Amino acid sequence: MTATVESLDALLGDPGDRANPLGHEAFLAADERGELPHAGRAALEACGLGAAFVPRELGGALGEMDALARLLRPLFGRDGALALGLGGINLIAAAPVWTAGSEAQRGHLANVLLNGGQSAGAYTELATGHDLVRSRVRATASGNGFLLSGRKEVINNVSRAHTVTVLARTGDGTGSRDHSLFLLDMDAVARDSVAFLPRFRTSGLRAMHLSGVDFRDCPVPASAMVGEPGTALETVLRAFQVTKSVLTSAMLGCLDSQLRVVTGFVRERRLYGASIGELPLVRSQLTSAFTELLISDCLATTACRALHLLPRQTGAYAAATKYLVPELVQDASDDLSVVLGARSFLRDGPYGTFQKHARDLPVASLAHMGATPCQAMLIPQLPRLAKRSWFVSGPAPTELFRYGTPLPDADLGRLDMTAAADDRLIGTLLAVADELNGDLRLGPLCRVLRAELAALRDACAALPPRERSPLTGPAGFRLAERYALLLAAAACLGVWWHNRHRADPFLTDDTWLTAALRRLTARLGHPVAPGADDTAVTDALFRELLSRHDALRAFDLVGRSLR
Known part of the structure; x- marks a missing residue:
């Protein structure tokens, strides 16, 4: 099933119905608890929302970007945490891969999203905010791959993601060519090389799961690098044009x-x-x-x-x-x-x-x-x-x-x-x-x-x-x-x-x-x-x-x- 505005409206139901598990009252109660209602996850999986973030040539439904924004508006109207936490985050994580990823990377990520999986984008860090040039997480060359070390904090849904797109430092300078991008398969990484950090609570979007990840010399294959070495900033800034436009509209x-x-x-x-x-x-x-x-x-x-x-x-x-x-x-x-x-x-x-x-x-x-x-x-x-x-x-x-x-x-x-x-x-x-x-x-x-x-x-x-x-x-x-x-x-x-x-x-x-x-x-x-x-x-x-x-x-x- 492919999500449409009409199918989403039908699944979300009457917002004013107190018996509706996806009505306003249910989301208000869930917001006070700081958790997304289970019915919200089930509804998005049932309508096949993941396909909306996958380009058509990869088997998904992503075509017109303004249509994607309008598809997401009913979700934002019901609950922003649901819309971003289980929807928009997939676009944030996937856009750089669609922009510069290899055929294998694009195919793998498409398969994850088409089968109801989740992705996360680990770009920013708590100490440096949106200043990506100062990112501290480092990928050090080792054998046939890299060792990833450092912490990414305040990342949406990272502890529940099947794949994570990570921006890491691969050079020692402060220029635009000192960072590279990696697509991590979280089901394949060594579990003792990754630790998830405590959740961050926020005043808004209280049900969204913001936490962090600590990479401890996490082995990453060379095939995980997205695009050429040192092109992370260029790729991310180009890809973010998609998320800036679509998610702001949504x-x-x-x-x-x-x-x-x-x-x-x-x-x-x-x-x-x-x-x-x-x-x-x-x-x-x-x-x-x-x-x-x-x-x-x-x-x-x-x-x-x-x-x-x-x-x-x-x-x-x-x-x-x-x-x-x-x-x-x-x-x-x-x-x-x-x-x-x-x-x-x-x-x-x-x-x-x-x-x-x-x-x-x-x-x-x-x-x-x-x-x-x-x-x-x-x-x-x-x-x-x-x-x-x-x-x-x-x-x-x-x-x-x-x-x-x-x-x-x-x-x-x-x-x-x-x-x-x-x-x-x-x-x-x-x-x-x-x-x-x-x-x-x-x-x-x-x-x-x-x-x-x-x-x-x-x-x-x-x-x-x-x-x-x-x-x-x-x-x-x-x-x-x-x-x-x-x-x-x-x-x-x-x-x-x-x-x-x-x-x-x-x-x-x-x-x-x-x-x-x-x-x-x-x-x-x-x-x-x-x-x-x-x-x-x-x-x-x-x-x-x-x-x-x-x-x-x-x-x-x-x-x-x-x-």
Whole structure:
């Protein structure tokens, strides 16, 4: 059986059913215990989720990356620990192997995942965090292989994994060629050469099993090395473009669930003889969160599809997505907590799910790479993009934005560590902005975006050489933030422009786009003065929100049925 969104929905069942072993109440209780419910493991095995992480040419179901993200959203909406602990971790561990592994390695890992096995990715260490260059675990040449020594801590599911992808030092320097990657068959390693470390407890994703592994001169065959010696950092940074895009997009299921809880509360709660939905503040907070979700979906899904269509540019798009989307989602969650008030702190009952996601989101957003490293990756690329691409490169292909249209299989070997100076997403912003220049509602917003891009180009060109590195000061990080916001605006414009033929009246109408661009221009420092049209936009979004809630439809761009 191959997992589909429909089969997952059927297995997960009604979240509000107290008798459902996979309902919200069951997951809240499991979260308090700090353990995943057995029914969750059984459900994922029954639906064949492992195949979703295996490329089609290896017998799996992994094709379109945005489809994988949408497959995982219901899992994140139910429980982030389940989604990451038994789902996303397999992608984190497998992506480098699909990128640079040998035929034998790819076949072995595919067999493990297709048969319900688990994999783990041991890249980071507690002392050095996301600074992979400073990793201390060492692989020393010995005979026909290597001896692996050192500790990897805070690794998801490592003590239960059948295979582990390990980044280890094979050189003595601090450069990019001093580390290699290994795929370990944990069923074959000498048991006395590996010790599993105690579990780490966290404030969010409490049921996720984070522990560590201590390699004690663990013998590793030479055939376990993934790719060429000294290429681990390059391989991992290319492969992480997949996980940054897919898992960030999938994480939107958490916000969708929170939005459903709060919209239901607004539907039921009355104050002063009327629904609290009549209060302007409540409408504003709800529609702001809805808009942040739509913006995030546009950017994250575009990054996923770019893996197929624009692999040489995806390095920048994936980093911007991994930085910006968690920030937007966190802001949306904060907006929704204002509506719930004190109820947002309850850990059980009908609002416990909201609080659980509020705890889970900050932890989930750190999975394998946090916001600061992603910004730092963008900064050195900005002057080159500003000089050679912005206002020069043409728009991205139409297929980048048309959800559901077939895509060629992603060739992960074509992914680059740094983006090519051919920024097609920014090219789309300029092309669509030109088309909308005369539009009374969208034209002024597009002109603000164009002016902001020109200002960003000049600021990047003026950046001193010492500031064009990850060690830059606050000014460099602010430039990366502005670029990410412009990419989000470009994604929104591209999605709306290239989906105007769809039957969905909400997606084809410019109301959501207007709200999205106003939010983004405000974040860029150009807020739009409130007016009558602002109220009309808020009211239209609020009606759509209630309609989707009552019809049991998701709140993202596709708005699939949850029945």
